[in-house]
Amino acid sequence: MLRRLLSAFALTLLVLAGSQDCDAQSRQTDAKESGKNTNEPASVPPRDVRSRNFLLHTDLNDSDAKDLLDRLETMLRLISRYWGQPNRKTIECYVVKDLKNWPEGALPEPNGLASIERGAGVTKTVTTQTAAGQILAATSVVFAVADRGTPQHEAVHAYCGQNFGRTxxxxxxxxxxxxxxxxxxxxxxxxxxxxxxxxxxxxxxxxxxxxxxxxxxxxxxxxxxxxxxxxxxxxxxxxxxxxxxxxxxxxxxxxxxxxxxxxxxxxxxxxxxxxxxxxxxxxxxxxxxxxxWDWKTKFRAPRGATLVSAKIASRAGWQATRCLVKKDSEYEFSAVGQWQTDAESGLCTADGRDSGKGRLIGVLFDTDAYELSEPFELGAYGKWTAPRDGQLFVRCQEDWHLIDDDNSGTLDFRIKFADRGKSLPDPRDETTKSR
Ligand SMILES: [Zn+2]
Missing domain, CATH: 1.10.390.20 (Neutral Protease; domain 2)
Structure with a gap:
């Protein structure tokens, strides 16, 4: 809308007004939403509540209004730090718990009312700008239902609208x-x-x-x-x-x-x-x-009896072994050392625990199609035949969302052609452990 207005009138007017709406549809309700102060009514007649950067017109009760303002201020601090632009102007928000509390005309924007009726939100930004498109001033007003996410979502639009003139x-x-x-x-x-x-x-x-x-x-x-x-x-x-x-x-x-x-x-x-x-x-x-993903490490096919080696950490996803494998070739590998997926489970070898957690697993990356094979199990030592050509990536087995700062330890991974040169020592063998 803004851009169309500009191109249509840029040559004839010196100063223009533009407007931009950013909208949000209703969300699923959240268990944490409101209602925690049972002795207060959920909503009250609309009035103004202020914090440092926000002017709230709302029918939320006092403690929910304060809670919302606290969350809005925290969010504003984080996003203005991220974008390196302190908020310059109060952000005005209409936050509606129950439309029945609002007299006719209390919401000064038909889009705002319509959006709230749909259980959603909208941010109206009006800008004043020169014919060349330079934004001189911008004012944003938020209209939002009082659910957990919508006022915060709309307030980001309002911050961007007022401080940059664009979203x-x-x-x-x-x-x-x-x-x-x-x-x-x-x-x-x-x-x-x-x-x-x-x-x-x-x-x-x-x-x-x-x-x-x-x-x-x-x-x-x-x-x-x-x-x-x-x-x-x-x-x-x-x-x-x-x-x-x-x-x-x-x-x-x-x-x-x-x-x-x-x-x-x-x-x-x-x-x-x-x-x-x-x-x-x-x-x-x-x-x-x-x-x-590691896009930088160079891969190579092992030559003759030579080894390819890499350090593999528990606190990471798929990691490059540097080894390019060939379909149907048999390889011998070993992974020396211990690691852990979390403090409770404690250290284990690349064979992992009975549950499979902590086991060394692999996957092949197809460099042409940018596709992965199905993952396969490796462990601390053994032989393995490549099901297809590709770059061999490995990791410590754990659910993806659990890979975190409680993962620690690094293994020395080695791989070579199975039938060439001297066999790799088995790290599970006592004699090689005490070398
Ligand atoms: Zn939005």
């Missing part, structure tokens, strides 16, 4: 609004609600291209926000992409010529692979920063 392209605006909603300081874990995880795992994955280049409208659904959030969470946390993500976001927010394609075009295959991998394996607690 960025749809995938970024909505993805980051959901990020803001779930943000915990200095915490890279996934901590979205479980219903988001369940929804994504039950759905056919939406492609990267569908998200970044879609012409879906804002306010489409929380389901669509979930995919955009997933992409933003990955790009913001995975060390392969995170250094470029914040500058890209800032450039899009400040109206510089910048796009996903410009910044990440050359890495599109890698991002697409890691994004689909994230969708398949993430859960509450997942550490996208720890399990990033």
């Amino acid at each position: 960025g392209p749809l995938w970024y605006a909505e993805g980051m609004a959901e990020m803001g909603n779930y943000w915990v300081e200095d915490d890279p874990h996934v901590n979205c609600p479980q219903y988001i995880v369940d929804y994504i795992h039950q759905s056919e994955p939406k492609s990267l291209n569908d998200i970044v280049n879609s012409d879906e409208q804002t306010g489409d659904s929380w389901q669509n926000y979930a995919w955009r959030w997933a992409l933003c969470h990955l790009l913001a946390n995975n060390p392969n992409y995170r250094d470029r993500f914040r500058p890209l976001g800032l450039a899009m927010l400040t109206g510089q010529r910048a796009s996903f394609e410009q910044v990440y075009g050359s890495m599109a295959k890698e991002i697409s692979f890691e994004y689909l991998f994230f969708l398949e394996h993430f859960g509450v607690g997942y550490r996208a920063d720890l399990v990033a």
Whole structure:
């Protein structure tokens, strides 16, 4: 809307007003939502409640209103630090618990009322700008139902609208609004609600291209926000992409010529692979920063009797062994040392525990198709025949969302052709252990 207004009138007017709506559809309810102060009515007649950065018009009771303001202030502190831009202007929000408490005309925006009637939210941003598109001033007003996520989601739009005059392209605006909603300081874990995880795992994955280049409208659904959030969470946390993500976001927010394609075009295959991998394996607690794919390590096929070796950590996802394997060739491998998946289980070898936890497992990466084989078990020592060509990656077996700072220990992994040269010592053999 903003852009169309601009191109139509840019030549004739010096100063224009633009407006932009960012919308959210109703969410599933959350057990933590409201109602914890049983001696207070859930809603009261609407009045104004203030905090440092927010002016709330709300019918929430005093303690729920205070709780919401605390969460909004915390979130604002985190996002303004992330974008390096302190909030300059009070953010005005209408947060509605029960529309029956609101006299007719109390909500000064038809879109706002309509959105709340649908159990959702909208942020109205009005900008004043020069003919050249320079934004002189911007004012955003939030309208939201008083559920757990919507006011916070909309407040991210309002912060971006007022401080940058823009909220960025749809995938970024909505993805980051959901990020803001779930943000915990200095915490890279996934901590979205479980219903988001369940929804994504039950759905056919939406492609990267569908998200970044879609012409879906804002306010489409929380389901669509979930995919955009997933992409933003990955790009913001995975060390392969995170250094470029914040500058890209800032450039899009400040109206510089910048796009996903410009910044990440050359890495599109890698991002697409890691994004689909994230969708398949993430859960509450997942550490996208720890399990990033290793695109840098060079692989080679073992020659003659030579060994290929690598250090493999418990506190990581699939790791490069450096070994390029050939279909139907037989290999001999060993993994020396101990590691642990958590303090409670304690140390174990690459054979792992009876449950399979802690066992060394492998997977083959197809460098042409960017596809993985089914994972297979390896353990501390043995022979293994490659089911196909590919790069051999290995890891310590544990549920993906449990790989965390309680994982420790590193193994020395070695692999060679089974029928050439001297046999590798078996690390389970006492004599080789005490060498
Ligand atoms: Zn939104």
